[in-house]
Amino acid sequence: MTILVTGGAGFIGGNFVLDWLAGSDELVVNLDKLSYAGNLQTLASLQGDKRHRFVHGDIADRALLGRLLAEHQPRAVLNFAAESHVDRSIHGPGDFIDTNVVGTFNLLEAVRGYWDDLPAADKSAFRFLHVSTDEVYGTLAAEDAPFAEDHRYQPNSPYSASKAASDHLVRAWHHSYGLPVLTTHCSNNYGPYHFPEKLIPLVILNALAGKPLPIYGDGQQIRDWLYVKDHCAAIRRVLDAGTTGETYNVGGWNEKTNLDVVRTICSLLDELRPRADGKGYAEQISHVQDRPGHDRRYAIDARKLERELGWKPAETFDSGIRKTVQWYLDNQDWVAGVTSGHYRDWLDRQYGGQS
Incomplete structure (x- = not known):
């Protein structure tokens, strides 16, 4: 048995591959184009593992997808x-359209062609699981109920608009062609192997380097924080037991303001790695100009997933953020590899010009 994972060298995808192979001998074919946030160092522990085959390539390459599907015959x-950073999407939206919209279209078409030709039993058992985001729903006021699965789409950034478009394509391929799809919408993930441009790893690394800890605007933007390993467990559960054509929200039930998150990290670092001058890391907090169209609040209602499939997060924010801070303190080699430029140089030498 085999599964095909796309984007499996990124933050969430990489954690999923590691977690999957920690509990299963099923072969994982891992396709990733290794853009700026794709990092093979995340998968270093799998080097030489015959259960993991890494393929450098793009989901927009339909010929490559066709070859992989035909060769490995995945059951899912x-x-x-996905391109997934809001700030980058504002400055350069084209990459987000190329990957999240055009790439998803090509992936769906390749999978549809493969699925159409499967024997009846394999065709019935096959699943296509699409990982999406709560950002497609837009923003919430302080008094609004959390996003449920039937909340209307109101994306406010090029990133969230491109993900919304990909969600609509997945839905259409199910209703038009019968492709057995599942869609998940997650809240803000955090945890090990997070590329250090996102809030939590950026704050940890800047704090340790003695740099300012930048917070947009007043820092009162609210997010629902989900430990990445809880997210991986939810995806496995949806893949195993989800109803085709359905969407499932995955949240951590941890609404926190950005300022509260940063202060929590500072407190943990004060405990685990105190500053040499005896001062608190919170002194490094710096408020910067808010970004355009910054959504004020996200919150996920994950009761459907708990009610229908029995999943709920294992980590609280306090337990998850402590594990995350400790992981970054213990894995400075990984951090150095993705921030020094040496990894990018190696990547160019290793894969330059290859598909």
């Missing part, structure tokens, strides 16, 4: 591949 395809 899990699509983590």
Whole structure:
């Protein structure tokens, strides 16, 4: 048995591959184009593991997808591949359209062609799981109920608009062609192997380097924080037992303001790695100009997933953020590899010009 994972060298996809192979001998074919946030160092522990085959390539390459599907005959395809950073999407939206919209279209078409030709039993058992985000729902006021699965789409950034478009394509391929799809919408993930441009790893690394800890605007933007390993467990559960054509929200039930998150990290670092001058890391907090169109609040209602499939997060924010801070303190080699430029140089030498 085999699964095909796209985007499996990224933050969530990489954690999923590691967690999957920690509990299963099923082969994982891992397709990733290794853009700026894709990092093979995340998968270093799998080097030489015959259960993991890494393929450098793009989900927009339909010929490559066709070859992989024909060769490996996966029972499921899990699509983590996405450009996912809001700030980058504002400055350069084209990459987000190319990967999240055009790439998803090509992936769906390749999978549809493969699925159409499967024997009846394999065709019935096959699943295509698409990993999406709560940002497609837009923003919430302080008094609003959390996003449920039937909340209307109101994306406010090029990133969230491109993910909304990909969600609509997945839905249409189910209703038009019968492709057995599942869609998940997650809240803000955090945990090990997070590329250090996102809030939590950026704050940890800047704090240790003695740099300012930048917070947009007043820092009162609210997010629901989900430990990445809880997210991986939810995806496995949806893949195993989800109803085709359905969407499932995955949240951590941890609404926190950005300022509260940063202060919590500072307190943990004060305990685990105190500053040499005896001062608190919170002194490094710096408020910067808010970004355009910054959504004020996200919150996920994950009761459907708990009610129908029995999943709920194992980590509280306090337990998850402590594990995360400790992981970054213990894995400075990984951090150095993704921030020094040496990894990018190696990547160019290793894969330059290859598909």
